Amino acid sequence: MSDSNSRPVPAAALQAPETKAVTGEEATRRELDEMRAAFTAFREVNDERLAEIETRGAADVLTGDKLARIDAALDRQQQRLDTLALKAARPPRGEGADKANGAPDEHKSAFLAYMRKGREDGLRVLEQKSLSVGSDPDGGYLVPEETEAGILRRMASVSPIRAIAGNRQVSASVFKKPFSLAGPQSGWVAETAARPETGSPTLAELAFPTMELYAMPAATASLLDDAAVDVDAWIAEEVELAFAEQEGAAFVNGDGVNRPRGFLDYPSVAEASWSWGNLGHVATGLDGAFPAADPGDVLIDLVYALKAGYRQNARFVMNRRTQGAVRKMKDGEGNYLWQPPASVGAPATLMSFPVTEAEDMPDIATDAPAIAFGDFRRGYLVVDRAGVRILRDPYSAKPYVLFYTTKRVGGGMQDFDAIKLLAFSA
Structure with missing residues (x-):
């Protein structure tokens, strides 16, 4: 020993x-x-x-x-x-509760009356004024804008993929994004030469439907009667983890059926055979493991499978167990490839690239794409439909009051060249 x-x-x-x-x-x-x-x-x-x-x-x-x-x-x-x-x-409790002149926000006052006492008359009048549709005692009411912003801001801190992905807020149920399959048409000409007409670009369309996500926190009557309790902050704290957990799984592995489509649900092909609509992968050369000799070399291959324009904002994404395996790796000079955070609020790094920990990524196993690398802000898009709704239910679980909270969110790949995978296969 x-x-x-x-x-x-x-x-x-x-x-x-x-x-x-x-x-x-x-x-x-x-x-x-x-x-x-x-x-x-x-x-x-x-x-x-x-x-x-x-x-x-x-x-x-x-x-x-x-x-x-x-x-x-x-x-x-x-x-x-x-x-x-x-x-x-997290924002301070009560942030955004008052207007600059000190007067309480009309929507928020009506919302608090609905949450605490079930009085919906104020919200009904406000949403009739704004020509809102589908807001009624059966469908729920929209939360104030500052409450919705607080929920989304906290979810961005909790949900690992949302925090690094692109984001778009829409008012329709489906967001459609056109793109050119061949890229913009161009050519070289002399200063005084005629500019011939270029060929027509081949356009296609990506569709990102939004799906309903819900949570149902419960409160006691005493909590709602307590004037010192910030109901806005309470509801945001209650739903953020529930929403973030569901989103985190869907953004990675979702199949697109009643949920967003995760980036690992798209077809994966060897990087040498990459084409639009697929994610390119680099193989480790060994089923279910890193190679015994120079395992860090496959990470270098993964990094340089990504084009230079994407590497500037690229990061690694893996779960905690995979991160434990790469912690042991060194480069040719004996330096560890993984390094702890350099400062407060900074992420850990791998080969100088930030590491995002996503527990929904697969473990190292045969053919598993356990590590992703790329510019997720350009590669994956999260689509939020404006409006978080709450339906107050004091009847289903007496003596508790349930708050059926829903939001609509979608997601999918928007640039298939921006993310590469490391597949643990021969």
Whole structure:
């Protein structure tokens, strides 16, 4: 057994820091310092493991266990950093509640009366004035604009793909986007020569239908009667995680039936055979695993499968377990390819590109596209239909009041050349 195994693992790598009264910024900075310390310990133990493999042909069991514990600690600290970043991104309670002149917003006042007491007369009059259709006691009422903006803003912080994808808000049920299959027609001419007419471009159309997403938080009568409770903030907090969880799965793996179509649902072909309508992939050369020799080389192949114009804003997307596997990789000079966040609010990086953690990405397995790389803002489009509706239901679950909250959202690929996949296949 290696003598190094008798050394204790640094406490920062295995334990959560002591709880004490600190500001949000101080807590985030402390978590970041703890994560850096844990990664230093991770590198030391992984170097020991690699040295044991070189000298003995296999790593010591205790070294492997120690590395797994530190790896799990890194994951926990990343989760705490994500949680702190989400709290920091939340707007103050009551934000947008009053107009600049101090008078309460008419829509918000009517909305609060509906939420707390079920009085819908104020909302009915307002939505009749705005010629809104489909807003009634059976279909629910639109939340105030600032409440809807708060929900979408928080979801962008929670939903990993929404946070990095393109976004378009529409008023219709389907968003249609034309595109040219051949690109714009052009040519070279002399200064005084005639400009011949170019060929007609071949146009096609992408359609992004919006699907209904719902959540149903419940409240007690005492909560609604409490004037100190900010109902806007409460409803946003209740639905954000429910919506974000469903969206996160759909944007990755959705089949387009009553939900958005995820980018992994589109056909995938070898990068050498790429054509519009497919996602190109690079194979690792080994079923269900990275190659044993120079595993980082396949990541380099993946990066350079993407055109230069897309690489400027590109990032890796993978789940936590896959990220744990790439943490152990080094380049030819012995530097680790994965690095912890460089500053508060920054993401971890892989080969200097940001890493987005999406738990709905597949694990490493035979033929699994476990890693995606690309400019998701140009590649994938999230479409939100304007308006979040709430229907108050005090009858179905007495003594609780249910709030049936719905929004319409769609999604799909808008540029098939902007995202590439790493397939774990021979």
